[in-house]
Amino acid sequence: MSNRQLNSQLAYDKLFRYIFIISAVMVSFVIFSIIIFVSKQGLQTFQDISFWEFHTGTIWNPPVQFGAVPFIVGSVSVTLLAIALGGPLGLAGAIFMAKVAPPWVREIMRPATDLFVGIPSVVYGWVGLTVFLPIISKYTSGPGFGLFLAGVILAIMILPTVISISEDALRAVPKSLEAGSYALGATRWQTIYRVLIPASLPGLVTALILGMARAIGETMAVAMVIGNSPQLAGSLFGPTATLTTEIILSMGQTPFGSPWNNALFYMAFTLLMISLSMILLIKFVVNRRLVNEQ
């Protein structure tokens, strides 16, 4: 390569290096400005409302009482329900697709799963109202709207995310590990349970985190089925509300800058913090496990 060619090649590399750096900076800038904007607007809430009341009060009766505990508990519980129901099911589906199903089944299932990601949440809400609501209503002899129905719908919604990412993680495990296990006389199940799952654990956890992130932020489908009652759900099947559903239902009726409106911003900020801390917690637990093994 001549000197001139080399120089232009280096300039080219440099150019792209800067383009990538700028892109990375812009992405972080957007994310941080969202956090800053939401927190700045949200924290103004406490000029009018007691910090203590917001975080511990259970009565939401604006503009008089601002106890946000029902929404916080609601958001966290629907998310945990979704993970508890959808996580194992999604993992099982991923194992089936990656390691059990014959190739032609996988060739049908994989695109189908990916298509599911694109279904609008309103459609899931309708499915909840028309398919699951009557069933739950019948067995609990109540209206059916509530925590459990929201959890079920979210579990179904996160399935495609959990399945496709877990499947990728399972398939990324080197074939040699699998062969090594079979060569010791392991059965397929033993190989999956004792080698494949531990080896793909970081990927499986990512799948759960993304599923969780989708569940905690979901608004429309939840608003359609949870009952939208700003109180703690008396039981697993009781109606309640989440941070997200309360935000969309109230934001139209509150003027920007009013304490009520600021409280909604602060609820968005709270949601962000809950989501972030759940993610960090999971990562921390998994990392500790991985480090212990080294």
Add this chain to the structure above:
Amino acid sequence: MEVNVENKFVVQNLNLFYKDVQALRSISMEIMKQQITALIGPSGCGKTTFLRVLNRMNDLIEGVRIDGTVLLDDQDIFGPDVDVVNLRKRVGMVFQRPNPFPMSVYDNVAYGPRIHGQKNKSQLDQIVEKSLRSAALWDEVSNRLFKSALGLSGGQQQRLCIARLLAVEPEVVLMDEPTSALDPLSTLKIEELLRDLKNHYTIVIVTHNMQQAARVSDSTAFFLNGDMVEFGPTETLFTRPKDQRTEDYITGRFG
């Protein structure tokens, strides 16, 4: 001295097809108990494919069709009542690249006994120590048993894989170019190990390295393009080959 000439494997007229391509052509050979049998030949000659027939690892690959018989202690391994899991427990395999599981050294070795139902902690401890000693690895890892196996060197990892196999107490150990990814010193260690192991196990080793075959094996089979060209005592095969192609290969005229 009386030589042990009992058969472990008897292969008769074995043909193997991969989709439409015939990868092995009417192979017949006998593998002796407690001997080291080396399979040599150029890349793509079918030696690894043949090795993988012996514990039915080819079952995991789609499109493989096999006819002919392979008898292990007079029982056809392709017979309808054969339990593949049990076959692989009796006939274990070490691969070309070390493939320790991403877990601790101890758990790697205890993997086999555990999946076969051994739960007793002190029993497992004994098996792990004994297997690591047999694989000449104990002294190097006894102080880091509970750290990840991935932190070991390549040569140590391969000996760990051998230890992991020995913990299952197989009757036959198949080795697919076990030293091709290792440095000369690690290779030497594994070759020494092979000589010890042959007192208890029947070993079949695929190797690219003719000196290695000459150094460690009792019998050698030379494969070429899916045929087994020649099979006999290693010394005879390397000093007085019967077939011209064998002579060309071992004298380095091709391969």
